[in-house]
Amino acid sequence: MKKVLFVQGSLRKLSFNRQLQKEIVAALGDAVEIDELAYDDVAPINQDDEWPTPASVARVRADVQAADAIWIVSPQYNGSFPGHVKNLFDWLSRPVEQGKSATAVKGKKVTVSGIGGRTQTAEMRAALSTLLRFIGMDTMDEEGSGYAVNASAWASNVVEFSDEQQASIKRQAESFIAFIEA
Numbered sequence: 628m629k630k631v632l633f634v635q636g637s638l639r640k641l642s643f644n645r646q647l648q649k650e651i652v653a654a655l656g657d658a659v660e661i662d663e664l665a666y667d668d669v670a671p672i673n674q675d676d677e678w679p680t681p682a683s684v685a686r687v688r689a690d691v692q693a694a695d696a697i698w699i700v701s702p703q704y705n706g707s708f709p710g711h712v713k714n715l716f717d718w719l720s721r722p723v724e725q726g727k728s729a730t731a732v733k734g735k736k737v738t739v740s741g742i743g744g745r746t747q748t749a750e751m752r753a754a755l756s757t758l759l760r761f762i763g764m765d766t767m768d769e770e771g772s773g774y775a776v777n778a779s780a781w782a783s784n785v786v787e788f789s790d791e792q793q794a795s796i797k798r799q800a801e802s803f804i805a806f807i808e809a
């Protein structure tokens with residue numbers, strides 16, 4: 628069975644994007660194996676610390692290498708993706724072995740989703756798509772899928788996904804399964 632590894636861009640407990648990830652996981656069903664990357668111990672990148680590879684970085688690279696595909700679910704911060712997501716992918720973009728060119732992410736299949744305000748995270752997804760292309764990832768769809776939260780979610784922290792949003796999540800999940808298995 629193929630393995631999808633989620634990269635969650637929000638660190639907050641009541642995150643809208645974590646709720647979106649739950650919907651995506653439900654839409655994927657048992658067609659694929661699912662895991663989530665733990666990366667909160669990855670320090671800001673510093674080339675002085677690249678070799679020997681820090682243990683946290685070696686672990687996230689191994690987790691990414693063991694997955695068939697990555698699904699990034701991220702909030703939009705100031706028209707882009709959060710800095711810790713950039714830091715993670717900066718580390719992942721560097722060679723796995725000193726003096727070699729192979730990275731953990733080159734050629735890896737990926738898709739992106741995000742939920743936030745009125746623009747449905749469009750700027751985040753555009754910026755992330757540029758980064759993913761730059762580091763040689765195999766993006767299913769240039770700018771993934773984005774959603775705006777229902778108005779009451781800003782106060783309640785509970786996202787109510789509309790039928791239309793659920794149908795879109797299902798479509799992306801089905802397309803991604805086909806993309807991974809192709």
Ligand SMILES: Cc1cc2nc3c(=O)[nH]c(=O)nc-3n(C[C@H](O)[C@H](O)[C@H](O)COP(=O)(O)O)c2cc1C
Pocket residue numbers: 637638639641642643644645701702703704705706707742743744745746748
């Ligand atoms: C630093 C920062 C910048 C933000 N910039 C944007 C933005 O550009 N567009 C937007 O719609 N929301 C923006 N927001 C609001 C987030 O979309 C909102 O807080 C959302 O709940 C974050 O996702 P989460 O619930 O998954 O953590 C920003 C929030 C933060 C903390």
